[in-house]
Amino acid sequence: xxxxxxxxxxxxxxxxxxxxxxxxxxxxxxxxxxxxxxxxxxxxxxxxxxxxxxxxxxxxxxxxxxxxxxxxxxxxxxxxxxxxxxxxxxxxxxxxxxxxxxxxxxxxxxxxxxxxxxxxxxxxxxxxxxxxxxxxxxxxxxxxxxxxxxxxxxxxxxxxxxxxxxxxxxxxxxxxxxxxxxxxxxxxxxxxxxxxxxxxxxxxxxxxxxxxxxxxxxxxxxxxxxxxxxxxxxxxxxxxxxxxxxxxxxxxxxxxxxxxxxxxxxxxxxxxxxxxxxxxxxxxxxxxxxxx
Amino acid sequence: xxxxxxxxxxxxxxxxxxxxxxxxxxxxxxxxxxxxxxxxxxxxxxxxxxxxxxxxxxxxxxxxxxxxxxxxxxxxxxxxxxxxxxxxxxxxxxxxxxxxxxxxxxxxxxxxxxxxxxxxxxxxxxxxxxxxxxxxxxxxxxxxxxxxxxxxxxxxxxxxxxxxxxxxxxxxxxxxxxxxxxxxxxxxxxxxxxxxxxxxxxxxxxxxxxxxxxxxxxxxxxxxxxxxxxxxxxxxxxxxxxxxxx
Numbered sequence: 001x002x003x004x005x006x007x008x009x010x011x012x013x014x015x016x017x018x019x020x021x022x023x024x025x026x027x028x029x030x031x032x033x034x035x036x037x038x039x040x041x042x043x044x045x046x047x048x049x050x051x052x053x054x055x056x057x058x059x060x061x062x063x064x065x066x067x068x069x070x071x072x073x074x075x076x077x078x079x080x081x082x083x084x085x086x087x088x089x090x091x092x093x094x095x096x097x098x099x100x101x102x103x104x105x106x107x108x109x110x111x112x113x114x115x116x117x118x119x120x121x122x123x124x125x126x127x128x129x130x131x132x133x134x135x136x137x138x139x140x141x142x143x144x145x146x147x148x149x150x151x152x153x154x155x156x157x158x159x160x161x162x163x164x165x166x167x168x169x170x171x172x173x174x175x176x177x178x179x180x181x182x183x184x185x186x187x188x189x190x191x192x193x194x195x196x197x198x199x200x201x202x203x204x205x206x207x208x209x210x211x212x213x214x215x216x217x218x219x220x221x222x223x224x225x226x227x228x229x230x231x232x233x234x235x236x237x238x239x240x241x242x243x244x245x246x247x248x249x250x251x252x253x254x255x256x257x258x259x260x261x262x263x264x265x266x267x268x269x270x271x272x273x274x275x276x277x278x279x280x281x282x283x284x285x286x287x288x289x290x291x292x
Numbered sequence: 293x294x295x296x297x298x299x300x301x302x303x304x305x306x307x308x309x310x311x312x313x314x315x316x317x318x319x320x321x322x323x324x325x326x327x328x329x330x331x332x333x334x335x336x337x338x339x340x341x342x343x344x345x346x347x348x349x350x351x352x353x354x355x356x357x358x359x360x361x362x363x364x365x366x367x368x369x370x371x372x373x374x375x376x377x378x379x380x381x382x383x384x385x386x387x388x389x390x391x392x393x394x395x396x397x398x399x400x401x402x403x404x405x406x407x408x409x410x411x412x413x414x415x416x417x418x419x420x421x422x423x424x425x426x427x428x429x430x431x432x433x434x435x436x437x438x439x440x441x442x443x444x445x446x447x448x449x450x451x452x453x454x455x456x457x458x459x460x461x462x463x464x465x466x467x468x469x470x471x472x473x474x475x476x477x478x479x480x481x482x483x484x485x486x487x488x489x490x491x492x493x494x495x496x497x498x499x500x501x502x503x504x505x506x507x508x509x510x511x512x513x514x515x516x517x518x519x520x521x522x523x524x525x526x527x528x529x530x531x532x533x534x535x536x537x538x
Contacts, residue, residue: 163397163413166390170398173387180348180381181399181452182373 002134007257008250013141015249016148017207021226022233022241023155024200029235031172031192034083034094035227038101040219042078042197043204045105046071048113050205051120051214060123067201075197079190109216117213126210144206151199152242159238168192221265225252228272234282243283247271300362301326301488302347302460307356309342309512316342317353318512324460329482329489331499333523334509335532340492341382343509344464347490348372348379373399378458380449382465386437392448393433396420400455416455423455424448427481442469450481460488467495500524508532 021039028036036042046067054063082101086094124139159165171178171188178185203226204219212218229248233240248268255267275282302324309317317339324330332340345351347358349367358365360375372379378399386395400416400423424430427447437445446466453461463482467475475498482489482502493499499506500520508516508523510532516523523529 161413163416166394166398169390169394170387173389174385176350176369177381177385177387178398179369180372180379182370182401182456183398184370 003257005134006136007253009136009141010257011250011253012246013137013144013249014207014210014252015229015246016144017203017245018222018226018229018248019242019245020148020151020199020206021203021222022229022245023151023238024196024203025226025230026233026235026238026241027155027192027196027199029230031168031189031196032079032083032094033088033091034086034098035235036196037095037098037223038078038105039196039200039226040204040223041102041105041109041216042071042074043200044208044214044216044219045074045109046197046201047120047204047208047214047218048109051113051118054121060121064123064205067205068198071198071201072194074201075194076190078197079193083193084186084189106216113216115216117215120209120214122209140210147202147206151202152238155195155199155238164191224265224272225249225268228268228275231272232275232283234284237282237284240282240284300324301360302490303359304343304346305357305359307343307346307358308354309339309346309351310354316512317346317509320356320507320509320512320514322507322514322517324488324490326459326488328504329491329502331491331493331503331506332509333493333496333499333506337511338509338532339512340509341464342512344379344462344490344492347377347462373401373456376456376459377462378453378456378460379462380453380464380466382468386445386448386452388436388438390436391434392424392429392437392440393417393420395437395448396423396452396455399452401457419457420451420455423451426454427451428477443471443474446470446474450478454485458487460490461485462490462492464492465494466491467493467498 021043024039025036028034049070050063050067053066054060057063078101082097083094086097088094122140124143126138126140128135128138128141130136159169167178167183168188168191170181171183171185172192175185203222207222208214208218212221225248226245229244230241231244232247233242233244248271251267251271252264256264300323304320304322307317307320308315320339320343322330332343334340342351346353347367349369349372358367387398390398397416397420400419421430421433424433427450429444429447429451432440432444432448437448440448446469450466453463467478470478475495479498479502482491491499491503503520506518506520506523507514508526508529515528515532516526518526
């Protein structure tokens, strides 16, 4: 039982990061109908920026802020210089361009920083509090929950309570109609990419220090889990992404806890295949069919 | 003194649009004076919607000039809202995943009268609700448009155009699919809108009852321009609609 409780908390903490990363994928999917396979590489680039800034200034938090700001700018740059010109006649085009971007980003990071693993610090201790003899959460886990929770609340408020958020949603649904209503559709798309890349960078900042270590391909594994989380949630639904992230986190934690860590990656792929076969629209897809 | 030109809020001069070999608009000129209701009619394929698309900047003309308030103007879709021009779409073009209120709010710019401190979001919500109320569909504010009957969605479409408080309202077949009672309601709304109206419509009774002036297009060519009385007495118009007399 103790083990189960521990694994549950551990799973939720990992899941929160996948949730944030899946949320970044959903943001871009909603705005541009592209699955951004370069999200992981972009996030790693932001973590390298944080690493450099922290190295130079000695402040974790300056590095943290630098990573988020860099993420925003990278999102703008990627949308304005590359993704804007992708031909949408086939959904594969966006995927191929994103994969190309992965190779470029990882190559450039390798040239600049070398291909070895670098340890990266966490701002809070990672040893867990014990409650009644069971190790539950570390300070770092609490920080992860707080950061992801803040992002979810902020995005929810942005999309449901502000004119900008409403316009972003409208632009994603019907670009031409939105233009007629005065929505600068191109600008909304750029903003969507910027926000998504910033959220992705945050997820990278949260997850890289835990078990991965900093490396140009550090986020590849996370990408698979987060992509599964987004698909479980239906790709179109922010709530689905968060739920999917927690589900994947728990699954990974239970499987590696009870069956061994080597089985965990297969469990994620199994879930991905099962969802795509059984409910390709995701677990939250009940109203989707009618919209099409 | 010539007030002739400045009195025209919107004017099209010698407008020609070609799609490949097809001439969709052929030397069409139209003047829309401020506050007037101007109708554009013609058989299917006459170029009515193309005319709207030119004014909205969706289609670039091969020749001709558009002036807004007497100044040469090159329309761009996303600037229309700011310039006070609102257009409804043929059929319904609502965002399926947004509620009716949100749909209408996208176009509401949140005009603040002096001294009002309400946020832009609040004000645009107020404008949107007012517009929905004016169109008699305020009860559906929090529903998704996809689940509503067609006629209700047409009203939502109108509300969305009105919510930006436009000075020029462009209506593309607003009566399509409506029953006679709804069309009477629509006629009252158009007459009472207090804006300049440009109306593309097939429903003759509506056009004849609300328009101050009517332009008739046939295969992209302007064949008549005049008051409803003049148009209904025009032989060329009858011919275009009913075919040449045998």
